[in-house]
Amino acid sequence: MKASILPIRRITEHPLAPAPRDRWPHTLPPVRQLLEQGLDLGPATVFVGENGSGKSTLVEAIAQCYGLSPEGGSTGAQHSTRVTESGLERHLQLARNVGASRRGYFLRAETMHGFYTYLEENPSTRRSDPEFHTMSHGESFLELIVDRFREGGLWVLDEPESALSFSGSLALVGILRDLVAEGDSQVLLSTHSPLLASLPGADIYEVGPWGLRASDWEGLDLVANWRSFMNMPGRYLRHL
Numbered sequence: 001m002k003a004s005i006l007p008i009r010r011i012t013e014h015p016l017a018p019a020p021r022d023r024w025p026h027t028l029p030p031v032r033q034l035l036e037q038g039l040d041l042g043p044a045t046v047f048v049g050e051n052g053s054g055k056s057t058l059v060e061a062i063a064q065c066y067g068l069s070p071e072g073g074s075t076g077a078q079h080s081t082r083v084t085e086s087g088l089e090r091h092l093q094l095a096r097n098v099g100a101s102r103r104g105y106f107l108r109a110e111t112m113h114g115f116y117t118y119l120e121e122n123p124s125t126r127r128s129d130p131e132f133h134t135m136s137h138g139e140s141f142l143e144l145i146v147d148r149f150r151e152g153g154l155w156v157l158d159e160p161e162s163a164l165s166f167s168g169s170l171a172l173v174g175i176l177r178d179l180v181a182e183g184d185s186q187v188l189l190s191t192h193s194p195l196l197a198s199l200p201g202a203d204i205y206e207v208g209p210w211g212l213r214a215s216d217w218e219g220l221d222l223v224a225n226w227r228s229f230m231n232m233p234g235r236y237l238r239h240l
Contacts, residue, residue, distance in 0.1 A: 006186045007104065007154040010095040011062060012038040019091035028054040031088060033211035042203050043180045044187040046196070048222050049207030055190040056158050058207070060108075061088035062188060063156040068106040072115040074148070075104060101184060103153030107144065109137075109162040116140065138168045145175055152184030161193035169195045177201075194223045 013019060013035040019026040026032060031054055047055035060070055067075040070085045096102075135143060141163040149155050155176070161169055177200050179185040191197055197204060198217050206213045206220060217223060229236055 004097045005100045005152065005184045006041070006043060006097055007100045007102065007152075008041045008062075008066070008094050008186060009097050010038055010040050011065075012093050012095070014091050014093040017091050019088070025054065025057045025086045025088055026091075028057065029209055029211040030054040030058060030207045034058065035091065039212070041186060041188070043183075043185075044176065044199055044202035045189070046199060046202045046204045047190040047207050047212075048192070048197050048204065048220060053207045053209075055207040056108075057086050057088060059156060059158050059188060059190045060085060061092060062094075063104075063106040064089035065092040065094055066104055066154055066156075067102075068104050068154075068156060070106070072107055073105065073118070075102065101152035101154075103151065104155065105148050105153065106156040106158075107141070107160060108158035109141065109160055137163045138165055142168055142171055142175075145172065149175065149179060149185075152182070154186050154188065155179060156188045158190050159192060160189070161191055161196055166195070169193060172196065173199055192222065194220070194226050197222060 011034065019035050021027070021032065021035075026035065030049075047058060049055045064070050064085065141160065160172060164172060173196060176187050176189070180187055180199075180201060187199070187202070189196060189199065189202075194217075197220060204215050204217060204220065206215050206222075
């Protein structure tokens with residue numbers, strides 16, 4: 001069998017730093033399940049779920065445990081405005097594949113404005129960055145992904161759909177699909193978007209009070225709810 005060259009093989013609770021189960025975020029069912037059962041990561045993993053379900057908490061902690069800045073950037077980024085992270089990363093352990101890339105990047109739409117300023121104030125010595133603040137939110141988001149998500153590595157995105165139009169979301173799916181197809185890149189994504197959740201070949205998990213539930217795209221509540229709304233919006237809007 002050919003050895004995997006994906007950055008992360010498995011996520012478990014750190015044996016030397018067990019998490020207190022009576023404190024947030026360890027009380028969240030998906031967090032507790034990850035700590036107690038661990039989670040294998042394939043080439044692409046998608047978390048979907050309601051606000052407050054814990055999907056962003058998981059994505060953020062995995063990114064931090066890998067060494068990525070929680071407010072966005074690579075393993076070398078030092079951007080920080082206000083520390084609001086859960087601390088879950090201190091209780092996680094990553095099983096890495098031998099010989100895999102240690103490169104990576106974390107992008108979350110809610111911190112992009114400040115992150116662009118950080119990039120302007122700390123220009124790369126190897127490249128000339130685009131003028132992100134002069135672009136629309138979606139344009140700058142995609143431009144940064146095209147510019148940074150290259151070669152092998154771990155590419156983490158937290159709810160990127162808030163920055164993207166329908167066509168922009170399609171473009172992002174195409175970029176991520178091509179990265180995964182190269183064989184040495186790994187994608188971790190949290191989303192409310194049925195379009196982004198359709199990333200080809202991704203392992204999809206519904207995040208909720210049950211914990212982490214593996215699902216196919218057609219079986220997602222997210223897909224069923226949007227399909228029902230698009231077919232008959234008035235049925236929902238009259239209850240507002």
